[in-house]
Amino acid sequence: xxxxxxxxxxxxxxxxxxxxxxxxxxxxxxxxxxxxxxxxxxxxxxxxxxxxxxxxxxxxxxxxxxxxxxxxxxxxxxxxxxxxxxxxxxxxxxxxxxxxxxxxxxxxxxxxxxxxxxxxxxxxxxxxxxxxxxxxxxxxxxxxxxxxxxxxxxxxxxxxxxxxxxxxxxxxxxxxxxxxxxxxxxxxxxxxxxxxxxxxxxxxxxxxxxxxxxxxxxxxxxxxxxxxxxxxxxxxxxxxxxxxxxxx
Amino acid sequence: xxxxxxxxxxxxxxxxxxxxxxxxxxxxxxxxxxxxxxxxxxxxxxxxxxxxxxxxxxxxxxxxxxxxxxxxxxxxxxxxxxxxxxxxxxxxxxxxxxxxxxxxxxxxxxxxxxxxxxxxxxxxxxxxxxxxxxxxxxxxxxxxxxxxxxxxxxxxxxxxxxxxxxxxxxxxxxxxxxxxxxxxxxxxxxxxxxxxxxxxxxxxxxxxxxxxxxxxxxxxxxxxxxxxxxxxxxxxxxxxxxxxxxxxxxxxxxxxxxxxxxxxxxxxxxxxxxxxxxxxxxxxxxxxxxxxxxxxxxxxxxxx
Amino acid sequence: xxxxxxxxxxxxxxxxxxxxxxxxxxxxxxxxxxxxxxxxxxxxxxxxxxxxxxxxxxxxxxxxxxxxxxxxxxxxxxxxxxxxxxxxxxxxxxxxxxxxxxxxxxxxxxxxxxxxxxxxxxxxxxxxxxxxxxxxxxxxxxxxxxxxxxxxxxxxxxxxxxxxxxxxxxxxxxxxxxxxxxxxxxxxxxxxxxxxxxxxxxxxxxxxxxxxxxxxxxxxxxxxxxxxxxxxxxxxxxxxxxxxxxxxxxxxxxxxxxxxxxxxxxxxxxxxxxxxxxxxxxxxxxxxxxxxx
Numbered sequence: 001x002x003x004x005x006x007x008x009x010x011x012x013x014x015x016x017x018x019x020x021x022x023x024x025x026x027x028x029x030x031x032x033x034x035x036x037x038x039x040x041x042x043x044x045x046x047x048x049x050x051x052x053x054x055x056x057x058x059x060x061x062x063x064x065x066x067x068x069x070x071x072x073x074x075x076x077x078x079x080x081x082x083x084x085x086x087x088x089x090x091x092x093x094x095x096x097x098x099x100x101x102x103x104x105x106x107x108x109x110x111x112x113x114x115x116x117x118x119x120x121x122x123x124x125x126x127x128x129x130x131x132x133x134x135x136x137x138x139x140x141x142x143x144x145x146x147x148x149x150x151x152x153x154x155x156x157x158x159x160x161x162x163x164x165x166x167x168x169x170x171x172x173x174x175x176x177x178x179x180x181x182x183x184x185x186x187x188x189x190x191x192x193x194x195x196x197x198x199x200x201x202x203x204x205x206x207x208x209x210x211x212x213x214x215x216x217x218x219x220x221x222x223x224x225x226x227x228x229x230x231x232x233x234x235x236x237x238x239x240x241x242x243x244x245x246x247x248x
Numbered sequence: 249x250x251x252x253x254x255x256x257x258x259x260x261x262x263x264x265x266x267x268x269x270x271x272x273x274x275x276x277x278x279x280x281x282x283x284x285x286x287x288x289x290x291x292x293x294x295x296x297x298x299x300x301x302x303x304x305x306x307x308x309x310x311x312x313x314x315x316x317x318x319x320x321x322x323x324x325x326x327x328x329x330x331x332x333x334x335x336x337x338x339x340x341x342x343x344x345x346x347x348x349x350x351x352x353x354x355x356x357x358x359x360x361x362x363x364x365x366x367x368x369x370x371x372x373x374x375x376x377x378x379x380x381x382x383x384x385x386x387x388x389x390x391x392x393x394x395x396x397x398x399x400x401x402x403x404x405x406x407x408x409x410x411x412x413x414x415x416x417x418x419x420x421x422x423x424x425x426x427x428x429x430x431x432x433x434x435x436x437x438x439x440x441x442x443x444x445x446x447x448x449x450x451x452x453x454x455x456x457x458x459x460x461x462x463x464x465x466x467x468x469x470x471x472x473x474x475x476x477x478x479x480x481x482x483x484x485x486x487x488x489x490x491x492x493x494x495x496x497x498x499x500x501x502x503x504x505x506x507x508x509x510x511x512x513x514x515x516x517x518x519x520x521x522x523x524x525x526x527x528x529x530x531x532x533x534x535x536x537x538x539x540x541x542x543x544x545x546x547x548x549x550x551x552x
Numbered sequence: 553x554x555x556x557x558x559x560x561x562x563x564x565x566x567x568x569x570x571x572x573x574x575x576x577x578x579x580x581x582x583x584x585x586x587x588x589x590x591x592x593x594x595x596x597x598x599x600x601x602x603x604x605x606x607x608x609x610x611x612x613x614x615x616x617x618x619x620x621x622x623x624x625x626x627x628x629x630x631x632x633x634x635x636x637x638x639x640x641x642x643x644x645x646x647x648x649x650x651x652x653x654x655x656x657x658x659x660x661x662x663x664x665x666x667x668x669x670x671x672x673x674x675x676x677x678x679x680x681x682x683x684x685x686x687x688x689x690x691x692x693x694x695x696x697x698x699x700x701x702x703x704x705x706x707x708x709x710x711x712x713x714x715x716x717x718x719x720x721x722x723x724x725x726x727x728x729x730x731x732x733x734x735x736x737x738x739x740x741x742x743x744x745x746x747x748x749x750x751x752x753x754x755x756x757x758x759x760x761x762x763x764x765x766x767x768x769x770x771x772x773x774x775x776x777x778x779x780x781x782x783x784x785x786x787x788x789x790x791x792x793x794x795x796x797x798x799x800x801x802x803x804x805x806x807x808x809x810x811x812x813x814x815x816x817x818x819x820x821x822x823x824x825x826x827x828x829x830x831x832x833x834x835x836x837x838x839x840x841x842x843x844x845x
Contacts, residue, residue, distance in 0.1 A: 052439070054438075073438075073443070074438050074439060075438050075440075075441050075442055075443045075444070076441075076443070078438070078439055078440055078441035079441040083439070083440075084439055086435075086439075090433050090435055090436040090439070091433075091436070092429060092432045092433055092436065093432075094432060095432075103425055103426070103429045103437075103440075104436070104440040106422055106425065106426065106442075107437075107440040107441035107442050108441065109422075110422060110426070110442070111422055112422060112423040112426065112447070112450070113423075114421060114422060114423075115414075115417065115418040115421045115423055115424075116417055116418075116421065117421055117422070118420050118421065119420060119421055119422045119424070119425040120420075122422060125422075161436065161440070162439075164440070165440050165441055291651070297650060297651045297654065299654065345831055345834050345835065346834075348838050349834075349838060351650055352583065352589050352650055352794065353790060353794065355589065355650060355654060356589075356786040356787075356789065356790050357790055357830070357834065359783060359786060360783060360786055360787050360790065360827055360830055361827065361831075363783050363827065364824055364827035364828075367823035367824050367827075368824055370823070371820065371821075371822070371823050371824070372820055372821070373820075480779070480783070484655075484658045487651075487654070487655060487658075488655060488658070491651065491652075491655060527666045527669060527670060529662045529665060529666045530662065530663055530666035530667070530670075532659075532662055533659040533660065533661070533662025533663040533665075533666065534659065534663060535659075536655060536656070536658065536659030536662070537656050537659040537660065537663075540652050540655045540656050540659070541644070541656065544652065
């Protein structure tokens with residue numbers, strides 16, 4: 001029985017006269033990596049923003065582990081187990097790698113009234129941070145200032161910061177952007193290891209990576225979903241070949 | 249740490265050789281340092297540029313005067329907290345309405361709300377009008393007579409040290425780190441699960457409370473309040489102190505308060521400028537422009 | 553309140569609102585397009601008023617023609633001042649953080665205030681209403697209203713229309729509107745952004761200065777007038793929405809009405825009402841009444 005962790009039903013998002021996302025439905029299942037592909041401006045990032053709660057849907061609903069979260073603001077969804085990364089890194093450049101993750105992990109153990117207690121003493125925060133750092137493969141640079149990391153390491157940190165809050169649903173927006181071959185391999189290993197226990201949505205342009213790792217693929221063109229299914233089905237779909245893969 | 253201890257020691261010993269004018273000047277500067285610390289919390293730690301700090305300062309001052317009856321002194325033990333509470337309450341209202349606004353809007357809205365307080369003091373009978381109101385009795389604090397220069401000096405020094413220590417500790421706590429995260433990247437904080445609005449509002453109220461404390465000490469020291477205490481020149485001056493001393497470090501705010509006060513005294517000095525000293529604001533204005541243009545990190549600001 | 557008094561107050565509110573719009577439009581455009589928050593904008597209003605005070609006797613300002621000449625000279629001086637200030641000072645502010653802009657323009661206010669104090673002292677001065685516009689005119693037999701105030705409103709309406717025409721029908725206006733949404737795009741369209749900014753800034757200064765000159769006979773000329781009008785303009789711009797000229801007009805008229813009628817009905821609380829209005833609007837529409845044009 002599939003464990004559906006996140007369900008978007010018939011999501012539509014309008015900006016003034018433009019329909020950025022048009023009646024898209026999507027399901028994220030634990031143990032599955034679901035890729036979201038489409039040309040630039042197809043509405044992928046907008047859909048992710050609606051799922052994560054940063055922008056409200058014009059119509060449609062979002063369910064997270066059985067709860068209707070359509071009206072929940074992003075922080076509340078995050079606390080309920082929804083994590084995301086951004087296309088452009090949103091790490092804290094001035095803090096160390098450890099502090100980046102510790103601060104994110106703190107969201108689960110906020111205790112803001114304990115003004116006398118040094119934050120570094122929050123043992124659960126540190127534990128969660130170290131675990132996330134290990135999963136993302138950044139143990140070697142734990143104490144380095146985040147701004148000084150290489151581009152690939154920064155993207156890994158982006159993932160680590162997301163994992164620090166122990167989310168169950170992961171929305172990754174172009175995690176491989178700007179990466180070389182070796183870094184891409186490393187990142188794909190990380191994604192592969194995460195798949196077993198999480199439901200992953202992956203927005204990506206790198207078609208090789210997508211077909212290697214995805215269990216399901218949804219294709220968006222101009223805000224509408226034109227195909228959704230296993231990689232083989234999508235590859236064979238004539239509409240997709242026309243609209244998208246033909247241009248790859 | 250050693251530098252801070254030395255500074256506290258220097259301030260503690262100053263009255264021994266400072267003279268009447270010196271003690272008065274340093275007391276006033278220490279009050280402004282507390283005000284500057286309140287603004288550093290907002291600007292340096294959370295990244296909220298507030299141009300309305302004068303309102304909380306003035307409300308703290310006016311509360312002391314208005315809550316002291318004409319007949320007898322009241323205990324500082326509840327008068328000062330009451331003044332702080334009044335300022336914090338106004339900060340709660342202003343913050344609730346302003347914090348949802350970004351950047352420039354926030355600056356303009358906080359300025360406008362502080363003008364609102366100014367007009368209440370200036371135009372309504374509550375504020376005593378432009379003439380201001382005198383404090384009939386300094387609050388009583390046991391054996392200490394706060395109406396005299398030396399006791400209020402040390403009382404203010406103790407308050408400054410307490411506020412500094414409190415902020416230093418609090419900024420290292422989870423609350424403080426969350427504020428720092430909000431300053432650097434609010435989006436990431438929200439994505440991790442922090443509801444950022446309550447944090448910002450709490451910081452704003454805390455900042456208003458500390459500013460109110462500074463105001464209440466000012467009223468006790470001067471024995472007199474007038475609407476100019478809520479004027480936006482105060483807001484501009486304290487913002488200048490924070491940037492002069494350097495944003496991002498608590499000691500920067502204190503340093504900036506002293507540096508700016510000395511700068512102002514320099515331009516006001518009859519000995520140096522003679523007749524022109526009555527136009528000291530010109531020198532100060534030019535100094536502000538030059539400092540901001542040439543020393544963006546101030547004297548001791550955060551590096552990176 | 554009888555009809556005649558009500559009508560008078562309406563006209564007063566209109567005149568005040570239109571004057572505010574003149575000043576606020578410059579402020580909102582300068583921020584919307586150039587991203588600069590200029591605390592010293594109110595100082596230009598003050599400079600205009602003091603210019604009227606200084607120039608009037610020299611140019612025989614009491615006659616109609618002399619007054620127009622005074623205003624023309626004032627506008628030319630203002631444009632020159634605007635150009636010079638933009639080149640020497642404001643052009644350095646574009647890329648800076650808001651905090652730095654706030655402080656540097658705050659320093660500029662202090663400098664302007666002291667220069668004024670050096671030149672004119674700190675007394676309150678009056679400026680005579682020019683003879684050509686002195687006296688009152690009967691409106692519909694209902695009541696009489698000062699001609700000069702109608703003149704002010706008339707000039708403001710004309711300028712507002714001119715602003716509308718420039719913004720919506722000229723290439724300059726297109727560049728301005730494009731610039732308020734996307735600065736880089738404007739540059740890539742081949743428009744000289746530096747010149748555009750300089751012209752816009754000078755125009756903003758001229759509008760504020762002109763407003764000061766127009767207002768001098770009715771509001772008198774005094775040291776705090778710049779700061780006072782600046783903060784009201786901030787309220788106007790916040791209510792109207794930063795960058796929106798339409799919003800500035802609507803908000804200015806609203807503020808004019810609230811302030812004028814507030815003074816009539818609640819003289820004690822008059823100064824505060826405008827801020828209460830701002831608080832109410834913020835609660836209802838945090839982005840202001842209009843988005844940027």
